[in-house]
Amino acid sequence: MSPFLGSVFWLLVTLGVLVTFHEFGHYWVARRCGVRVLRFSVGFGRPLWRRVAKDGTEYQIAAIPLGGYVKMLDAREGDVPESERAEEFTGKSVWKRIAIVAAGPVFNLVFTIVAFWAMYMVGRPDVAPIIAATPGSPAAVAGIHPGDRLLAVDGTAVSTWSDATDVLFNGLLGNEPVPVHVRGTDGSERNVVLPVQNLAFGDAGKRFRELGLDLESPPAIIDQVVPGDPAALAGLHPGDRITTVNGQAVDDFSGFTKLVQAQAATSPKLALGIERDGKASTLDVTARMASEQGQPTRWLVGIAGKPLEVATLRYGPVRAFTESLHSTWSGATSTLGMIGKMLSGQASAKNISGVIGIAQVANSAANQGLGWFLNFLALVSLSLAILNLLPIPVLDGGHLLYYLIELVKGSPVSERTMIAGQYVGLALLFTLMGLAFFNDIQRMLVS
Known part of the structure; x- marks a missing residue:
């Protein structure tokens, strides 16, 4: 898809589930308070499906899925016969x-x-908050080192990258420095203060990118090669270390991915410098434009790096x-x-x-x-x-x-x-x- x-x-699935549950709350309590429900609608506008129950309530799914409503017997919308006043909302x-x-x-x-x-x-499923900072970025200047593991963000203990970013994004909404507690690769722990107040005013996502904090990328060593994809056809093997893309040096797997996108936009034919068994060589790989797992289309060559440390919440x-x-x-x-x-x-x-x-x-x-x-x-x-x-x-x-x-x-x-x-x-x-x-x-x- x-x-x-x-x-x-x-x-549509999200709105359908949540709107139905929300409106059911109104419906369920109204019925128990003795109010007659005339219509239960998921969506607005022209009905796509409609059914009238034995109690007279009309259930429908309408064309515009951005909400829903429960229509009750209400004297503000017209005259209500005396015999029905006991089931009227405003009464x-x-x-x-x-x-x-x-x-x-x-x-x-x-x-x-x-x-x-x-x-x-x-x-x-999640990954451990083992981080790095873009060289020269505010996070790097503040003291974040490659391989640091986040233990707490703004006083809140974190065990996954998602937990860490949730707290950090909340801090990025304001202009106060955000303290983090990290454990370095040598096992020592220290406090670092992220200078959020120095970032440009704007949405949290843009400020996060400016901060320069991200997961530490694995080295540019191939862990998997997808059969039939460009890398496999070019002769790349698991264990190969990628050193260059069109002559530009590769530091880690994230850097390799970014270089592929930038270089393939000019020409999909790429010259990959690799190191195998201590010997250097160059292989030509023709990237293809495709989408993976519902993500936007991008240039792919069909390889994967070492997986990040898993940290599943269960x-x-x-x-x-x-x-x-x-x-x-x-x-x-x-x-x-x-x-x-x-x-x-x-x-x-x-x-x-x-x-x-x-x-x-x-x-x-x-x-x-x-x-x-x-x-x-x-x-x-x-x-x-x-x-x-x-x-x-x-x-x-x-x-x-x-x-x-x-x-x-x-x-x-x-x-x-x-x-x-x-x-x-x-x-x-x-x-x-x-x-x-x-x-x-x-x-x-x-x-």
């Missing part, structure tokens, strides 16, 4: 209305915990549940912290991602296996829960704000105020969506 089709497919107590509205985000939180729990039991049911609660709490505080930093101007709005970014990450996570896709679903579900709880009219948080005001003043918010709030909420929501879409397109153009 091509990266584009894979991104579209896994985006219920304010506490029941709060419960119905809050149920969607709460169900997203429940889904987050369950998805993290399943992820930790299935296992999430626990038993009890430990997995404890870790899922911790991950949910950590993710929530990080997300709220990011929102706070953006509102205060400490973090760039360029960190906001939209549906294109979500689709790309969904495809990448799915191609990495079930554990990674469960991790992705958990994070998106948590984001949906937090987003929907923001006090913005048209979102669940906006309705909750109205009901809290009603509790204080003893009467519902006026219809005029609610209509004005709807316009403000829609304006904010469309502005946010437009900004996210712009950021996604800009990232695609830059990359």
